[in-house]
Amino acid sequence: MTQNIETPLHRIAHSRAGDKGNRVNLSLMPYDPALYPLLAEQVTEEKVLALFRHRGATACKRYDLPLLNAFNFVIDEVLEGGVNGSLNLDGHGKSHSFRLLAMTIEVPREKLNRP
Amino acid sequence: MIPLGLKMLKGVPSVSDLFLVGNGAGFSGDRVDAPIPVVRSLVKRGLPAAMFFECLGERTVALAQLERRRDPEAGYEPMLERLLEPILVDCARAGIPILGNFGAANPAAAARAIARLAKKLGMPELRIGLVTGDDVSDSVNLNKLAVHEADAGLDMSSWKLVSANAYIGAAPLAEALAAGAQIVVAGRTSDPALAIAPLMHHLGWAEDDWQALAVGAAAGHLLECGSQVTGGVFWDPGFKDIPDPANIGFPIAEVGRDLSLLITKPEGTGGIVDQRTVKEQLLYELHDPSTYITPDVILDITGAHLTPGGQDRVAVHGLQGRQRPDLLKVTACYEGSWLGEGEISVAGPNALARARATADVLLQRVKQRGLARRARADLIGVASVHDSDDGTLWRGYTGPEPQDIRIRLAVEATTRDDADQASREALALLCCGTAGTSGARWRVTPRILTRSFLVPRDMVPTETRVLPAREWN
Numbered sequence: 001m002t003q004n005i006e007t008p009l010h011r012i013a014h015s016r017a018g019d020k021g022n023r024v025n026l027s028l029m030p031y032d033p034a035l036y037p038l039l040a041e042q043v044t045e046e047k048v049l050a051l052f053r054h055r056g057a058t059a060c061k062r063y064d065l066p067l068l069n070a071f072n073f074v075i076d077e078v079l080e081g082g083v084n085g086s087l088n089l090d091g092h093g094k095s096h097s098f099r100l101l102a103m104t105i106e107v108p109r110e111k112l113n114r115p
Numbered sequence: 116m117i118p119l120g121l122k123m124l125k126g127v128p129s130v131s132d133l134f135l136v137g138n139g140a141g142f143s144g145d146r147v148d149a150p151i152p153v154v155r156s157l158v159k160r161g162l163p164a165a166m167f168f169e170c171l172g173e174r175t176v177a178l179a180q181l182e183r184r185r186d187p188e189a190g191y192e193p194m195l196e197r198l199l200e201p202i203l204v205d206c207a208r209a210g211i212p213i214l215g216n217f218g219a220a221n222p223a224a225a226a227r228a229i230a231r232l233a234k235k236l237g238m239p240e241l242r243i244g245l246v247t248g249d250d251v252s253d254s255v256n257l258n259k260l261a262v263h264e265a266d267a268g269l270d271m272s273s274w275k276l277v278s279a280n281a282y283i284g285a286a287p288l289a290e291a292l293a294a295g296a297q298i299v300v301a302g303r304t305s306d307p308a309l310a311i312a313p314l315m316h317h318l319g320w321a322e323d324d325w326q327a328l329a330v331g332a333a334a335g336h337l338l339e340c341g342s343q344v345t346g347g348v349f350w351d352p353g354f355k356d357i358p359d360p361a362n363i364g365f366p367i368a369e370v371g372r373d374l375s376l377l378i379t380k381p382e383g384t385g386g387i388v389d390q391r392t393v394k395e396q397l398l399y400e401l402h403d404p405s406t407y408i409t410p411d412v413i414l415d416i417t418g419a420h421l422t423p424g425g426q427d428r429v430a431v432h433g434l435q436g437r438q439r440p441d442l443l444k445v446t447a448c449y450e451g452s453w454l455g456e457g458e459i460s461v462a463g464p465n466a467l468a469r470a471r472a473t474a475d476v477l478l479q480r481v482k483q484r485g486l487a488r489r490a491r492a493d494l495i496g497v498a499s500v501h502d503s504d505d506g507t508l509w510r511g512y513t514g515p516e517p518q519d520i521r522i523r524l525a526v527e528a529t530t531r532d533d534a535d536q537a538s539r540e541a542l543a544l545l546c547c548g549t550a551g552t553s554g555a556r557w558r559v560t561p562r563i564l565t566r567s568f569l570v571p572r573d574m575v576p577t578e579t580r581v582l583p584a585r586e587w588n
Contacts (some may be wrong), residue, residue: 010354013290013357014349014351014354014391016348016349016395016396016398016399017400018399018400019400020400020402023400023402025399025400025401025402027394027395027398027399027401029391029394029395031352031391037290038210047471054502054503054507055503055507063403063404063414065404065417066396067395067417067418067419067420067433068394068398068416068419068420068421069394070394070398071407072398072401072402072404073461074402074403080503080504081147083173084174084562084563084564084565084566085562086452087454087489087490087491087504087525087526087527088491088493088500088502088504088525089493089495089525090499090500090501090502091501094348095500095501096501114250
């Protein structure tokens with residue numbers, strides 16, 4: 001019987017944030033391509049949007065790039081005005097990749113031990 | 116220029132089939148010694164090559180325009196001479212042209228500064244190309260154009276225009292190279308155009324060869340942020356380690372006549388190029404991966420994939436190009452409101468309670484005095500960047516007690532004086548604050564607001580001038 005372990009994305013994937021106006025994009029790439037379907041199933045647009053609701057984010061769109069073993073999340077209205085309008089120290093939102101990477105997902109134990 | 120025969124002697128059989136593009140800066144504020152190893156590597160390899168510098172963020176040109184208002188000979192990249200002095204002679208000798216948007220708000224003054232530098236370095240004949248036309252603040256009536264994107268709360272009627280610049284493409288830069296320019300200075304260009312131009316010029320790409328231009332745009336996109344494709348913004352100790360992060364090598368793209376694309380970096384430098392770094396940068400600031408819009412081509416990376424090409428070498432395949440857009444993006448910058456910031460620290464027992472109380476008092480003081488249109492407080496040490504204006508994260512924090520917290524107040528104010536008064540509320544806490552409150556800092560910054568428009572290409576004519584250094588006065 002497979003045992004699932006609750007794991008922060010940071011342990012199995014990497015991410016980078018970029019901005020344009022009041023929008024952020026977050027890439028997400030599992031280190032192990034075998035985990036791609038698991039991320040596709042569990043890291044949904046709704047769950048990612050929920051991470052940024054407190055900042056007024058209104059929408060999240062996920063683009064799947066299986067050939068690159070990558071996802072691209074685009075989140076609208078998340079920068080409280082963007083680099084020009086925000087009062088936040090991180091007006092660019094470049095730190096948000098690590099808010100995504102703090103999200104936990106359920107990973108079968110045997111898949112966690114893969115290189 | 117290294118004679119072709121010499122290159123052949125070095126055992127490089129397909130000299131003319133490969134062109135190298137090196138990057139020396141990914142933004143205004145990048146490491147000023149980064150270009151040196153890149154140029155050294157390009158010279159050593161002896162292949163046809165170019166260097167480019169990307170120094171212009173969305174607002175940088177507006178801040179530069181404010182500098183120019185203060186001093187008519189200012190308003191270009193402040194680190195220009197520092198970036199170029201160590202490499203200019205080597206590039207000229209090796210026939211490696213340099214391109215940059217380091218002209219910012221005053222490309223002509225940048226050309227004159229480069230001319231002074233060239234003469235100082237004993238190169239009065241260095242051919243300096245100047246590309247202008249991106250500044251449309253006087254030539255295009257923005258009020259008649261449809262708005263593309265705008266910062267919230269921007270009321271055009273009440274804000275003063277600081278700058279309006281079109282993102283111009285590669286063609287005028289390539290024109291300067293064709294006219295023999297050894298260094299090309301521009302203001303606002305698309306970032307990838309700085310890489311596309313030397314490729315167009317050297318490999319003879321047509322302006323409608325979308326497949327070739329897509330490869331150039333991808334090369335430019337991957338290189339435009341400098342070290343971000345070679346380990347910068349990537350390293351995460353224990354998870355994504357990189358060698359020698361204090362000396363990350365800036366990137367080099369190898370582009371083939373057969374439209375191959377490979378990303379690498381100079382030997383003997385820090386950082387890393389692998390599939391992880393290339394993927395992160397390929398998707399950086401990208402929205403719909405099928406539609407990355409540049410003035411020269413629309414790039415589609417949905418079919419892209421990567422293969423390893425040796426140590427610090429990654430090849431990029433499957434790039435697709437579509438016809439360039441008819442319209443160019445213009446970003447207009449306006450004088451905005453004022454940002455006032457004040458900070459102060461607490462540490463030791465009961466720090467969290469003292470910090471929360473301090474934040475609340477700062478917000479109350481600003482409200483009481485009517486100083487701000489908008490205000491927020493952050494508890495640095497609890498949540499410095501992921502929080503919201505209303506402090507959802509620090510107000511709801513239930514984790515372990517932090518031992519050291521810096522409280523930050525930030526306000527948006529209508530006048531400089533209001534912003535200053537608000538930020539000084541942090542200072543006043545030196546006497547009025549909680550027990551053990553100290554370390555106040557406060558500052559005021561003018562804010563720039565932006566709005567972008569789409570304009571027909573024919574409304575943005577460009578001009579290219581190429582003259583030897585001795586003739587730039």
